[in-house]
Amino acid sequence: MATKHSYMLCGLFLLLIADRAFSIIPEEEQSPTFWNVKGKEAINKALNLKPNLHRAKNLILFLGDGMGITTVTAARILKGQLAGKTGEESVLAMETFPNVALSKTYNVDRQMPDSAATATAYHCGVKANYGTLGVSATARRYQCGSVKGNEVKSVLHRARMAGKSVGIVTTTRIQHASPASSYAHSANRHWYSDSDLPPEAVQGGCRDIAYQLIHNTDINVILGGGRQYMLPKDTSDPEYSTEKGDRLDNTNLITEWLKNKKNAKYVWNKAEFDAVNEADTDYLLGLFEPKDTRFELDRNPDTDPSLTEMVEKAIKILQKNPNGFYLFVEDNGRIDHAHHATQARYSLHEAVEFDRSIERASQLTSELDTLSVVTADHSHVFSFGGSSERGNPVLGTSFEVALDNKHFTTALYGNGPGYQIVNGTRPDVNNTISTSKDYLQQTAVPLESESHGSEDVAIFAKGPMAHLFHGVQEQSYIAHVMAYAACIEPYTDCQLEVVPHDHAISMHFGFLVLPLGLMLSLLSVM
């Protein structure tokens, strides 16, 4: 009896679910014409895709720290749902890039990688050991003496040497592993300021990352967090009077950086940032927090610029160089750190903001002369699945009930601080709870910090030589393609021509003709 009753209930439940699903799914998707037109459109696009064999004048590398493919899918759905849609059908800016490859992220000494060694791979083209940055795998973590002679140079550095302007924009501290690998060489990613150096490292002549930021490469635009590693230990932070600098060498690296530079500005808040006139600024250092900047969801728009605003400012300054520019854009603090805390809500909102900055950069540059690459350094043990109807809130629950008669969210983690099993039981969850501000998704294994994932991540690319991104590649390949596309070291003999001006104009007209042909061919489908 009970079984029959529950079957009936279950049937009723499924019927209700089905009804709800059909009330929200887009009407047109029920027609085969919709999918056939869409398919034909995509075929046309693919047939019209011609490799851009020109030399890249500009290079932009967007790095979503910890942005595995699961995160990309969930961020796409969140973007659509924030716009009031079901979400699955929405399209991220990065997804519109025509060339895609997979990146193998392992470090030379580890299966599960970290952000320093992976950054060495995609910045410098050489794989490294876990926790080390800007050095080959001959160097060992924590061993200052192993750095000398094993330094590897980033594409950013080589682009500067080739006469391009270069910039770094990040939501973390600027000395953090991902940006640091573009300008520093360190046996340990955590040697942010000289107060972080152990005595052996000081005796061995190793320099902290903040020191290297202003001494190694002449970087035009530096935007992010990390004031405290630049200021002497008795100097108060301008924004938080209780915070002080970290440096023991009594040096203010911000004033050092400004010395002997023309048209250079330092800013630490939104008002100063907004006041920067790109036309008369060639060097800009913006440090908006003592450490990492705040999560996008917690950002105060009156005091701190968004990632998109920073990217826009950076491009406008760098673009003035007739030789072109190299820009590194990272959303690290935020996608990665929130995943480590098993807070999917924060992480996915960060990923959506990251994508917005990619869209803005695309508006400010041309695909004809700018190679844009979007990738991640590594993934996370973030999973997204479990029976869910169309349009299910990305942070919501599955309609299936688990064997313990409790509900579960479709976003879960393999491990991390969200572990909630007490004496063999876990708490129930509903959409109100799982979409609340500080909710931690449940995990199978308790860890203080959720771990990185070891699976491949995606590379999305567009612009000159973007078609070289294909297949499954070592992560270090990214630096090689970027250097090759721009004909910079070690590919100065690449033989690629810069896009001629008149050709650029005719290609623009080509884009106008394409939609017309597309419309005609679509008519024939219907």
Ligand SMILES: *[C@@H]1O[C@H](CO)[C@@H](O)[C@H](O)[C@H]1NC(C)=O
């Ligand atoms: C879990 O079990 C322990 C030992 O039996 C008990 O002391 C504790 O109160 C239990 N905790 C909960 C939340 O049930």
Ligand SMILES: *[C@@H]1O[C@H](CO)[C@@H](O)[C@H](O)[C@H]1NC(C)=O
């Ligand atoms: C979700 O669960 C909480 C805690 O049990 C409860 O207070 C709340 O009413 C539930 N919300 C819904 C919509 O069921």
Ligand SMILES: [Zn+2]
């Ligand atoms: Zn991480």
